[in-house]
Amino acid sequence: MNEIVNGVAVDNGEMKRTILTEKDFKTFKLENGDILFNRTNSYELVGRTGIFRLEGDYMFASYLLRLKVDGQKADSYFVTHLMTSDLFQKQLKTVATKAVGQANINPTNLKKQIIPLPPLEEQKQIAALFQSIETAMEQVDGQEKHLKALWKRLIDEFVSDKPSFGNLLKGKKLVTYNYCDITEKLMRKIDPLTYGIERIVAGENLESEDFKIRTWQKIGEGYLGPAFHVLFKAGDILYGSRRTYLRKVSHADFDGVCANTTYVIKAKEELLLQDLLKHIMLSERFTQYSIGVSKGSTNPYINWKDLDNFSLQVPDLDTQKEIANVxxxxxxxxxxxxxxxxxxxxxxQKLLNEILG
Structure with missing residues (x-):
């Protein structure tokens, strides 16, 4: 199942190997252009589809269906793109049978699904267009991963025993501080029902390695537990103190309320810039330190005072600003x-939906 990614079968190095008779091998061997369909999985994942185009000897698992396209009538890439569309996948969910923790789409119901088939040459042109979009997405994805890796390397080199950041730190005086000397935990207790705050941010609303808070709940739209009484304001840093290996550090751009298990943190900006602190808290060294001082096994947590022995070296504020800007x-x-x-x-998806009509 994990070998079907973005409509394509991939070898991630985790495929299992087996010994087969020549007869079975011929029966189950995958060929270029075969379409793999996941017929049994969770309700969310059942129906995942991908085209096979790997070189070498591969077979398919029993929970997959192999579909072979009549090359005189249809293009396998065109059919794969249609089957991975949101509209077709939504249509498949209506015929999935549910069991405990699983869903199944049997071959009979799959065969009943109707897809439009323009002339073969037109199918190939459409498939080529979709492939060009996929290629563009892959290129953008590669650029994104490269930049994230660069960001991570730069911050890890800065938050190290021998800090560096290109040429910015050469000849600069660095001052060593303990974490709690240059930050403060804010505990503004409020009654969220009467204070006038609209947004509630829970732990699940904080994304790993993402400073932006993209989701939240609203006051009055569900149960609000007693732990949700901590006010945060735009500019504050929110830090998930549970399971710190998840690297949940957010830089709020609105006012809201969070639980007391989410630390609201502000840098002492005469010593350390808030814009730099957020990056420091996503460094590998800070994360490993927080993991090391965590307590508990099922849901490990840290106390604020546990962070005090984390030390770091920082330059003057002007240099900090240059680093944060980069x-x-x-x-x-x-x-x-x-x-x-x-x-x-x-x-x-818009083009696919227009084709499926």
Missing amino acids: LDGILEIVEQLKQQKATLKLLK
Whole structure:
């Protein structure tokens, strides 16, 4: 199942190997252009589809269906793109049978699904268009991964025993501080029902390695537990103190309320810039330190005082600003690339939906 990614069968190095008779091998051997369909999985994942185009000897698992396209009538790439469309996948869910933790789409119901088939040459042209969109998405994805790796390397080199950041730190005086000497945990207790706050941010609303808070709940739209009484304001840093290996650090751009298990943090900006602190808290060294001082096994957590022995060296404020600007600039480009991918995906889905009508 994990070998079907974005409509294509891939070898991620985790495929199982087996010994077969020559007869069985001929029966189950995959050929270029075969379409693999996941007929049994969770309700969310059942129906995942991908085209096989790997070189070498491969077979398919029993929970997959292999579909062979009549090359005189249809193009396998065109059919695969249609089957991976949101509209077709939604249509498949209506014929899936549910069991405990699983769903199944049997071959009979799959064969009943209707797809439009324009002339073969037109199918190939459409498939080529979709492939060009996929290629563009892959290129954007590669750029995004490269920039994220660069950002991570830069921040890890800065938050190290021997800090460096290109040439910016050469000849600069660095001062060593303990974490709690240059930050403070804010505990503004409020009654969220009467204070006038609209947004509630829970732990699940904080994404790993993403400073932006993209989802939230609203006051009055569900149960609000007693732990949700901590006010945060735009500009504050939110840090998930549970399971810190998840690297949940967010830079709020609105006011809201969170639980007391989410730390609201502010840098003492006469010593450390808030814009740099958020990057420091996503460094590998800080993350490993927080994991090391965590308590508990099922749901490990940290106490604020546990962070005090984390030490780091920082330059003057002007240099900090230069470093923060570089790091923020990289992430701004990453965000633009994400939006490009989303736009390309939306374009493809719109075209597919028009074809499926």
